[in-house]
Amino acid sequence: MTMKKLMITGVSGFVGHHFIQYLYDNNIKLEICGADLREPTYRLEQYRDRLDICFSKINLLDIESIRSVFHKFTPDYILHLASFSSVAYSWQHPADSFVNNTNLFLNLMTVVGETNKQCRILSVGSSEEYGNVITEDVPIKERLKLNPSNPYAVARVSQEMLSKLYVESFGYNIVMTRSFNHIGPWQDTRFVVPSFISRIRSIKSSGVSEGTIETGDTSIIRDFVDVRDVVRAYYMLLKDAKSGSVYNICSGNGITLKDVIRIIADKMHVEIKTKVNPAFIRPTDNKIIIGENYKIFNEIGWKPEIPLEKTLEDMICQKD
């Protein structure tokens, strides 16, 4: 019996790394092809004693490169993580950001249609698709009207609409997510929580027991879900979800950024005060984003298992 083939686009990033780690830890037997524009930020070799894994350095904007990879490796599953995912970049280059996101996806769909339309695809979306929500709509359910308010979010909604269409009208096998803020070890310090940790660590290691960090609005409430819970959800959705469905992936709990900072400071045994730097405040930021995860629990049995305290502890103690 031949092993099933899994392709992971955007394998070189934070989520790709954790997905590989999940397959490794659970000894899941698949033939894996990781595809990305850039080399992984981690060593693939460390996984090769248990995983059959290769890496293809390709640009998904070039459909011929995709065809050539699929010619040698026709996947049964695709975890489609690749995207131009920077909201900031999308503000600066809206046209470029939009077209590149939807183009990546459409190129991939075209080649899937040419090779194996039954391939199960996970199309990863974002809680950004909901845009500004009013308090009565929290916790956010999947049926809430989408109201994307940055170019990246519009591209994500378009990808979701296209996914639905490819399922309903062309018989593709696609599951969609709206993933909320995920955090965890190995996350880049450009993101909010790792940036808090990094700056608090600097204060700590300078030998003082208190300090101040500059922040944006720390009263905003976010739903942070551990990336290790997220990749477990992705695996379960790839295996068991209903084609054409869309699922929130979230903790279901909200916390203010202020409280996140307090927990981190407590764990590191320093006193941290915050000072608002107006330059860090984004005018369009939602006051409150909390998702509801009942649908994925009900249909697939997934629920988050790692409490935020544990996530933050692991991020503080992480080894690179």
Added chain:
Amino acid sequence: MTMKKLMITGVSGFVGHHFIQYLYDNNIKLEICGADLREPTYRLEQYRDRLDICFSKINLLDIESIRSVFHKFTPDYILHLASFSSVAYSWQHPADSFVNNTNLFLNLMTVVGETNKQCRILSVGSSEEYGNVITEDVPIKERLKLNPSNPYAVARVSQEMLSKLYVESFGYNIVMTRSFNHIGPWQDTRFVVPSFISRIRSIKSSGVSEGTIETGDTSIIRDFVDVRDVVRAYYMLLKDAKSGSVYNICSGNGITLKDVIRIIADKMHVEIKTKVNPAFIRPTDNKIIIGENYKIFNEIGWKPEIPLEKTLEDMICQKD
């Protein structure tokens, strides 16, 4: 005082022709640049005694061509009619159709941003954006959740989301429409009503007093609005509408295709029977599409003025 400059993309088609005719009939003074991939299907010369109008043969997929036109002619108004508007083509080439529609629009927005962000733009959308609606949601109001069910419709929804974003976040000046089935003289016989007329005319001119035409499902109900009412709405929206708003353009009345055929046959004094050809039935066709036009009436004062009987009469009697 210099005249205001209006650019019409997709000027060579059915709606572009009627818009020019409207400006001519109402002696509206504007400097006009019509842009299209192909030459107009009508003679621009016939309008030049009253209109200051030039034609640029360009492909909006090529951003440098747009830049070069805008360099000489920086518009104050853009009526953006150009699109890859065939639903049938979008089924056959979903990726191509989607990218081309959104690319046209994004190229245009990019060049508008480089030259005159205050330019007033009318972004023309389609009732196709609503997709399959349930009877309780008829007549369809603008606030109904969009549910696009073909690749062309997804592209139209994406264009609308992008328009909203360009207004809210980048300060552009864009008004959007969802235009329902428009019909009128000069419409191509690929479309449903002109095709009925053309086939009934053939029967009539063969000298017999009765005949049969093959159709799809003639029990479906559609909202037909006269193209001359549509272009008047476009002009009024360009002048007076609120940036960031979206408006249904529709008659507000529904009629079955069966009744349309009956009216045409009566006017041409022939007996027409219909025979269903299963090949003409589209499985995803809505049973009933009727729009509500209260918003545009309330905000802009537009309402349709040409009754369907008159539209059909003019189509039957049209001279090419």
